[in-house]
Amino acid sequence: MDASRTASSPKPDRFERRRTRTRRALIGAARQILAEQGGAAVSIQQIAEQADVGFGTFYNHFETKDALFDAAVADALEEYGQLLDAATGDVADPAERFAANIRLTLVLAATHPEITGILRLRGMQHIHASDGLGPRALRDLEHGRAAGRFRIDDPVLVLSAIGGAVLGLLELHTVKRLDEGDGTRMAELLLRMLGLPDEDAHEVATRPLPALDQ
Amino acid sequence: MDASRTASSPKPDRFERRRTRTRRALIGAARQILAEQGGAAVSIQQIAEQADVGFGTFYNHFETKDALFDAAVADALEEYGQLLDAATGDVADPAERFAANIRLTLVLAATHPEITGILRLRGMQHIHASDGLGPRALRDLEHGRAAGRFRIDDPVLVLSAIGGAVLGLLELHTVKRLDEGDGTRMAELLLRMLGLPDEDAHEVATRPLPALDQ
Numbered sequence: 001m002d003a004s005r006t007a008s009s010p011k012p013d014r015f016e017r018r019r020t021r022t023r024r025a026l027i028g029a030a031r032q033i034l035a036e037q038g039g040a041a042v043s044i045q046q047i048a049e050q051a052d053v054g055f056g057t058f059y060n061h062f063e064t065k066d067a068l069f070d071a072a073v074a075d076a077l078e079e080y081g082q083l084l085d086a087a088t089g090d091v092a093d094p095a096e097r098f099a100a101n102i103r104l105t106l107v108l109a110a111t112h113p114e115i116t117g118i119l120r121l122r123g124m125q126h127i128h129a130s131d132g133l134g135p136r137a138l139r140d141l142e143h144g145r146a147a148g149r150f151r152i153d154d155p156v157l158v159l160s161a162i163g164g165a166v167l168g169l170l171e172l173h174t175v176k177r178l179d180e181g182d183g184t185r186m187a188e189l190l191l192r193m194l195g196l197p198d199e200d201a202h203e204v205a206t207r208p209l210p211a212l213d214q
Numbered sequence: 215m216d217a218s219r220t221a222s223s224p225k226p227d228r229f230e231r232r233r234t235r236t237r238r239a240l241i242g243a244a245r246q247i248l249a250e251q252g253g254a255a256v257s258i259q260q261i262a263e264q265a266d267v268g269f270g271t272f273y274n275h276f277e278t279k280d281a282l283f284d285a286a287v288a289d290a291l292e293e294y295g296q297l298l299d300a301a302t303g304d305v306a307d308p309a310e311r312f313a314a315n316i317r318l319t320l321v322l323a324a325t326h327p328e329i330t331g332i333l334r335l336r337g338m339q340h341i342h343a344s345d346g347l348g349p350r351a352l353r354d355l356e357h358g359r360a361a362g363r364f365r366i367d368d369p370v371l372v373l374s375a376i377g378g379a380v381l382g383l384l385e386l387h388t389v390k391r392l393d394e395g396d397g398t399r400m401a402e403l404l405l406r407m408l409g410l411p412d413e414d415a416h417e418v419a420t421r422p423l424p425a426l427d428q
Contacts, residue, residue, distance in 0.1 A: 040254035124338070127382065128389050151412065152403075157396060160382035161403055168341065168378025172371065175342050182371060189366075189375055193407040198365065 023061050025051040030072035035117030039069050069122075076118040077132030083108065085136065087210045094144035095196060099187035099205045101140070105166055106183035107212060109173055120170040127163035128156070137162060144194065151195030162190055180209075237275050239265040244286035249331030253283050283336075290332040291346030297322065299350065301424045308358035309410060313401035313419045315354070319380055320397035321426060323387055334384040341377035342370070351376060358408065365409030376404055394423075 029051035033039050044065050048055045062068040084101050091097040109116045119133075127134045138159050144150035152158050169186050172178060184205050191201035243265035247253050258279050262269045276282040298315050305311040323330045333347075341348045352373050358364035366372050383400050386392060398419050405415035 124381065124385050127385060154396075154399060156390070157383075157386065157399055158403065160386040161379035161400060162382075164378035164380065164382025164385070165375035166378070167338065167381075168374035168376075169371075171338050171341060171378070172374040176370075182368075185368060185371055186375060189372065189407050192409065193403050195406065195412060198409060 019060075022051075022053050022057060025053055026058065026061055026068060027072045027075050030068050031076050031114060031118060034069060034072055034076075034122060035114040038121045039065075073118055073122045073126055074129065074132055076115050077123065077126055077129075080108070080112075080115050080119060081131075081133050081136045083112070083212060084133075087212045091210065093149070093204070094140060094147050095149045095191060095194070095200075095204045096207055098140050098144060098194070099184075099191055099207070100210055101137075102162075102166065102187040102190055103180065103183040103205070103209055104212060105169060105186075106173065106178055106180055107209075109170065111212065116170065120167060120174070123163070123167050127160060134159060134163065141194075149194075149196075158194070161193065165190060233274075236265075236267050236271060239267055240272065240275055240282060241286045241289050244282050245290050245328060245332060248283060248286055248290075248336060249328040252335045253279075287332055287336045287340055288343065288346055290329050291337065291340055291343075294322070294326075294329050294333060295345075295347050295350045297326070297426060298347075301426045305424065307363070307418070308354060308361050309363045309405060309408070309414075309418045310421055312354050312358060312408070313398075313405055313421070314424055315351075316376075316380065316401040316404055317394065317397040317419070317423055318426060319383060319400075320387065320392055320394055321423075323384065325426065330384065334381060334388070337377070337381050341374060348373060348377065355408075363408075363410075372408070375407065379404060 026047065029047050030039070033042050033047065033050065042065075044058050045055055047065070047068065048058050058068075062071065084104060087104060088097045088100045091100055105116075123133070126132055129135075138155055141150060141152065141155040141158055141162075145152055145155065165186065169178070169182070172182075188201045188205035191204055192198060196204065240261065243261050244253070247256050247261065247264065256279075258272050259269055261279070261282065262272050272282075276285065298318060301318060302311045302314045305314055319330075337347070340346055343349075352369055355364060355366065355369040355372055355376075359366055359369065379400065383392070383396070386396075402415045402419035405418055406412060410418065
């Protein structure tokens with residue numbers, strides 16, 4: 001940044017900072033609403049009130065309610081992906097890393113209910129999005145295939161199965177209280193699907209789980 | 215039925231028939247709306263108009279819009295389950311029957327778009343319902359386990375993975391045109407998950423597919 005320009009005209013920066021703050025407030029309000037009730041029935045007026053910004057201000061940032069919700073879902077899933085990357089990025093074995101990411105889903109359901117609610121209610125339409133969880137999972141699948149760990153032909157089709165299965169797990173979690181053991185069993189099932197022999201899948205899925213940064 | 219009673223008072227039967235017809239009309243309208251747009255934004259007035267019944271009549275049958283939508287989803291998924299049972303009920307090998315049911319998902323997406331749209335948009339919350347597809351899939355999983363074909367410990371957890379994976383497949387179908395080969399590949403992936411060795415999963419998933427009654 002050019003310091004002399006900042007000194008002579010601070011306003012654009014302050015304006016930008018305020019603009020960013022307002023956008024964050026709208027996305028934060030939308031994330032909360034999405035996690036609680038899926039967002040279908042809420043009005044722009046209600047979102048603006050929850051974000052503590054004026055009704056007209058909304059339209060300086062988003063054209064429609066759906067555009068805000070899309071941005072809010074993308075924001076939440078990107079944060080989710082960063083949490084997983086931070087926890088499991090150092091795991092060398094692609095199969096172990098994959099299993100750890102699956103197992104952490106139920107850990108995050110307890111520690112991060114908002115982000116998990118959004119994943120459960122809106123994740124399906126974002127599996128094949130260009131950011132968030134889908135591209136990270138696809139990266140891990142390709143990596144495991146290249147390393148000879150996964151025997152799969154069509155990573156995108158496999159991603160649709162894995163993404164759906166994880167959402168199915170979160171749905172089951174709303175019907176019946178699950179624990180970390182269920183996450184481990186799900187990881188084992190999905191490792192089998194990726195071509196690991198049963199004993200290998202079981203061994204990899206039950207290795208010590210990396211901790212999440214809180 | 216007591217014929218003399220029918221002869222002396224035909225009205226209750228005619229009333230019942232009309233009542234059933236009206237209920238079917240409401241469910242039919244709700245199914246169409248659900249398949250097209252998920253149903254969140256529609257009013258009871260609009261549903262009643264589409265069903266060609268009076269606004270007040272709605273409340274003789276359903277207490278809320280959500281109650282109607284639940285009944286409509288259950289109705290659609292029950293019909294879906296009956297279509298699958300009719301097509302694959304005679305297949306003796308539980309693994310082959312399971313694979314055929316998965317593969318028919320993409321066939322039904324082409325021949326039965328309404329029912330498939332409802333499954334895609336609302337199926338997740340009905341995986342563990344008491345009728346429709348969930349209990350049928352659970353029956354097939356238990357059957358395959360008892361026959362020594364599937365090596366699974368927790369059929370309900372497995373059901374959540376399979377239900378999610380099928381919905382993930384239908385979601386991918388909205389992003390990218392899939393064909394019956396993709397259904398076969400998905401069936402093969404899920405058979406691996408159920409514990410079939412890779413070669414066995416491939417062989418079972420590629421057997422001749424039973425035809426659907428149209």
